[in-house]
Amino acid sequence: MSLLEVDSLTVRYGGLVALDEARLRVERGSLVGLIGPNGAGKTTMIDCLTGFTPATSGTVVFDGHDVTSLPAHRRTRLGMVRTFQSLELFNDLSVRDNCRVAASDPRWWEPLADVVRPGRKAVDDAVLDDTLASLGLSEFAGLRPPELSHGHRKLVGIARVLVRKPDLLLLDEPAAGLDSAESRVLGRLLRAKVDGGASMLLIDHDMNLMLGICDHIYVLDFGRVIAEGTPDEIRVTPAVVAAYLGTDAGDEDELLRESVSQSVPSTGTDTR
Ligand SMILES: Nc1ncnc2c1ncn2[C@@H]1O[C@H](COP(=O)(O)OP(=O)(O)OP(=O)(O)O)[C@@H](O)[C@H]1O
Ligand SMILES: [Mg+2]
Structure with a gap:
């Protein structure tokens, strides 16, 4: 199948x-x-x-x-995780935080989990770092989208999807x-993702x-x-x-x- x-x-x-x-x-x-x-x-x-x-x-x-x-x-x-034809990045957030926000998926038990494990993160820092590195975005992690070229902004859009490990x-x-x-x-980056097991x-x-x-x-x-x-x-x-x-x-x-x-x-x- x-x-x-x-x-x-x-x-x-x-x-x-x-x-x-x-x-x-x-x-x-x-x-x-x-x-x-x-x-x-x-x-x-x-x-x-x-x-x-x-x-x-x-x-x-x-x-x-x-x-x-x-x-x-x-x-x-x-x-199943998608990108949109129009880039939907948050201009006031850094590249790193744009990815974090995209990876969060609020559920009813989240407030309880926050009490049990304060400071827990929706996305693992290692996953985030690896994803940004794989797209050549590490050096831009602390910048906001308006500070990036159009090409790099498009890559951030893809990073936001990849951190969810779809x-x-x-x-x-x-x-x-x-x-x-x-x-x-x-x-080349997209092909490498697929060769690494993505669909x-x-x-x-x-x-x-x-x-x-x-x-x-x-x-x-x-x-x-x-x-x-x-x-x-x-x-x-x-x-x-x-x-x-x-x-x-x-x-x-x-x-x-x-x-x-x-x-x-x-x-x-x-x-x-
Ligand atoms: N929400 C909507 N309400 C009404 N018509 C729509 C809606 N979304 C798309 N359409 C129409 O459906 C058809 C297909 O649109 P779609 O956006 O899927 O095309 P596309 O192949 O993605 O085009 P493009 O290459 O320009 O992005 C078009 O005629 C479009 O005008
Ligand atoms: Mg279209």
Whole structure:
């Protein structure tokens, strides 16, 4: 059984079908990509998988549990943790405290635990330090987000997710706004996490990143899964190029088309 099994998932917003009978699998220890044009339904997929948007129909089974009707916080406790497309960092808190806050998960017995073990922490300092180090953020731990570059702020967003030690990470456009060099560094970091045992569902528009690091890719268009396969399979699928770039591609689109079809190495590991 796969870690995540999504079947016939449909999400309607009024008359709009944002997800249409979508099927998706994430195997343990794999990096699965989700691509598609703007408005294709990618964020809706993560919203629905994590309980932020209700499914109109279909099922989401995570680690053997049918979570389709569970509220978001229950899914988080089961080990599904997401990032948001817009960075939601606390600008008045240090990088370290941003991660601490994200890892805290208040429960009814917390005040009692505080009495029994005053000064206890929601997240272990060693886990926090290791996570920040693994993302190259150690030297920024005491700084606040406005003092960081955009690239480092994006990494803090990922650190906040990782300190929870999730079984499945769901990342919504972590490379948005990064230049190509920063994006390559991010790709290596994400791939290293998966090679270290993490499981990941990744959304991004950077085709070099996606085709370079994913094990398997799903392509959404108008809410439907129109293709899936390895990066090698995806980059030669005409429907993918057409859906991503449209049929009236101009010069700019031609460059993108080349990045889809040519600039990607033949295996998912070469760009690491
Ligand atoms: N809360 C909402 N209410 C109504 N319509 C919504 C809502 N969220 C998304 N939509 C619509 O659902 C469709 C899918 O949106 P979604 O945000 O999932 O696309 P996306 O693939 O993530 O796009 P992008 O690449 O721009 O982030 C779009 O037509 C969008 O306008
Ligand atoms: Mg989106």
